[in-house]
Amino acid sequence: MADIRNSPFMFALGAFIALFVTVQSLVFIINAWKEGTRLGISAATMKKALIGSSVFSVVPSIAILLAVLTLAGALGLPLPWIRLSVVGAITYELPAAETAAQAFGTSIKNSITDPTVFSAIAWAMSLGSVFAMILITLFTKRIQSGIHKAQLKDTAWAGLLISAMFMGLISAFLGSSLAGGLISILTLLSSAAVMALFGLLIKKAGLAKLENFAMPVSMIAGMTVAALYSLASKGGSL
Numbered sequence: 001m002a003d004i005r006n007s008p009f010m011f012a013l014g015a016f017i018a019l020f021v022t023v024q025s026l027v028f029i030i031n032a033w034k035e036g037t038r039l040g041i042s043a044a045t046m047k048k049a050l051i052g053s054s055v056f057s058v059v060p061s062i063a064i065l066l067a068v069l070t071l072a073g074a075l076g077l078p079l080p081w082i083r084l085s086v087v088g089a090i091t092y093e094l095p096a097a098e099t100a101a102q103a104f105g106t107s108i109k110n111s112i113t114d115p116t117v118f119s120a121i122a123w124a125m126s127l128g129s130v131f132a133m134i135l136i137t138l139f140t141k142r143i144q145s146g147i148h149k150a151q152l153k154d155t156a157w158a159g160l161l162i163s164a165m166f167m168g169l170i171s172a173f174l175g176s177s178l179a180g181g182l183i184s185i186l187t188l189l190s191s192a193a194v195m196a197l198f199g200l201l202i203k204k205a206g207l208a209k210l211e212n213f214a215m216p217v218s219m220i221a222g223m224t225v226a227a228l229y230s231l232a233s234k235g236g237s238l
């Protein structure tokens with residue numbers, strides 16, 4: 001049976017979507033440059049902003065690349081490439097893929113070769129993001145207005161609400177991490193330690209430029225120590 005995960009059709013679909021997104025970005029850049037010229041902004045200033053934003057876009061994209069590689073083992077390269085090159089994020093794509101796989105009695109820890117399971121995972125990863133875009137399109141102004149009113153009425157309560165929502169999201173991922181055994185727990189703690197170190201450097205040392213490096217470096221550190229812990233466990237040290 002042909003491997004649908006890395007089929008020519010999937011690669012062609014991924015190339016088309018990547019090309020579409022690239023052309024769309026170029027159109028926005030051209031229109032923004034024309035609008036800047038109309039507003040009287042100097043070409044030197046716009047060029048500096050363009051170069052600066054391009055440089056700082058490269059570092060966060062490392063985290064996206066790592067997410068693609070993480071999912072590629074189970075789902076092939078094209079599907080994670082398609083999902084994460086548009087509106088996808090590892091915080092959604094990974095749980096969605098795993099939940100869909102578990103519904104069929106398997107896991108993305110294994111290679112997904114069954115076309116039915118692969119199709120279900122692709123639908124699960126895609127439909128969730130579609131709903132998010134619909135909600136943003138229809139209700140963004142109302143949500144922003146509500147948050148703004150809450151902040152004006154009680155700043156402390158509004159900040160607490162947003163923090164609680166964020167911690168709830170993080171807690172949902174902690175469960176699967178803690179259930180993965182000692183290596184998963186050690187990997188989680190190691191990544192958290194690296195992120196905490198970046199937080200100290202950013203806040204205490206005033207190195208705000210490190211903000212874009214925190215996530216990708218923490219992910220790389222987590223993957224590295226996970227491999228080291230696995231090797232140590234096989235050697236009998238863990």
